[in-house]
Amino acid sequence: MLVLGFQGSPRKKGNTSFLLTNFMQALEKLGAQTRIIEVARKNIIPCKEYVVCEKKGYCPIDDDVKTEIYPLIRQAEVVVLATPIFFFNMTAQLKAVIDRCQLFWARKYKLKLTDPAKKTKRGFLLSVGASKGKSLFEGLQLTAQYFFDAIDARFEGSLTYRDIESPKDMAKHPNVLADIEKAAAALIGPLQGRKKILFACRENACRSQMAGAFAQHLAGDKIEVSCAGSEPAKEINPDMVKVMQEKGIDMAFRRTQSLNEAIAESEPDIIVTMGCGEECPFVPGAEMQDWDLPDPASKSIEFMRNVRDEIEKRVKGLIRELK
Numbered sequence: 001m002l003v004l005g006f007q008g009s010p011r012k013k014g015n016t017s018f019l020l021t022n023f024m025q026a027l028e029k030l031g032a033q034t035r036i037i038e039v040a041r042k043n044i045i046p047c048k049e050y051v052v053c054e055k056k057g058y059c060p061i062d063d064d065v066k067t068e069i070y071p072l073i074r075q076a077e078v079v080v081l082a083t084p085i086f087f088f089n090m091t092a093q094l095k096a097v098i099d100r101c102q103l104f105w106a107r108k109y110k111l112k113l114t115d116p117a118k119k120t121k122r123g124f125l126l127s128v129g130a131s132k133g134k135s136l137f138e139g140l141q142l143t144a145q146y147f148f149d150a151i152d153a154r155f156e157g158s159l160t161y162r163d164i165e166s167p168k169d170m171a172k173h174p175n176v177l178a179d180i181e182k183a184a185a186a187l188i189g190p191l192q193g194r195k196k197i198l199f200a201c202r203e204n205a206c207r208s209q210m211a212g213a214f215a216q217h218l219a220g221d222k223i224e225v226s227c228a229g230s231e232p233a234k235e236i237n238p239d240m241v242k243v244m245q246e247k248g249i250d251m252a253f254r255r256t257q258s259l260n261e262a263i264a265e266s267e268p269d270i271i272v273t274m275g276c277g278e279e280c281p282f283v284p285g286a287e288m289q290d291w292d293l294p295d296p297a298s299k300s301i302e303f304m305r306n307v308r309d310e311i312e313k314r315v316k317g318l319i320r321e322l323k
């Protein structure tokens, strides 16, 4: 389970950084993998309103949002926004990331596509501000709410602190660590102890990607899904993306990975193999299933569709078996 955190303050060791670092450590103790993006130290170009995303579903701007942040948002099961209040909202650096996520809004509402992880994905907000005003976090809450909706994440809650100004103020707060522990447990508690399934094929570009996406889409947060290949391709297969799109499932920004990477991240309870050959993984104690499915790479799009439909059928059967 990957938790992605955006650290929105330009201060390296300020209040937001303290909050997010401790929040992520609490999540790690509960078994999550975490990754923090320091937005002020990334190459992030604000949205230029080219509107390409609304017409074609991609962004022509080349920067860290495109190469790193879009794929991580798609990979993460939990996304945490952390920011100080700057003029009643988030910092400009973090807002630039949010605005570039108009792309996800467009893929969802214009292209009518669904992130396969939608039923699992959660969002959480952390913030601090110097003043004590009642409405201090209202603007931020609204922006966060619409961001989480655009990335198909359920907005689970927030921890916000008033009267926090100097860089060390947050660390001196008497309840903050207890608050963090409680909020972290509530956020990922329901995702702990899920059955872990690894789908394995050769290139991790077609079959295992489709199986993984169908499993997430159909089983929701009942299982933890990963997929990998014995000889991972550089990128996922564009025809596979097209045929999944016909089903309303959005495969954009998915990455390929090796079997070793997948197993090192999280040891599966069940491994479903489909053509990884001699290299099919062995994990002591894991239940094995072999699905004899042909490789649709370099075949017709109709062939890809048939493999997709067969995979969907088998994933439904697998989910029924698990109940």
Ligand SMILES: Cc1cc2nc3c(=O)[nH]c(=O)nc-3n(C[C@H](O)[C@H](O)[C@H](O)COP(=O)(O)O)c2cc1C
Pocket (backbone or CB within 6 Å): 009, 010, 011, 013, 014, 015, 016, 017, 083, 084, 085, 086, 087, 088, 089, 128, 129, 130, 131, 132, 136, 164, 165, 166, 167
């Ligand atoms: C440009 C700027 C704008 C700010 N605007 C607000 C504001 O509208 N309301 C508020 O309570 N604090 C405001 N603050 C104060 C910060 O939110 C506060 O100092 C916070 O603790 C900084 O967190 P950090 O250490 O994570 O950067 C502002 C600070 C800056 C630099």
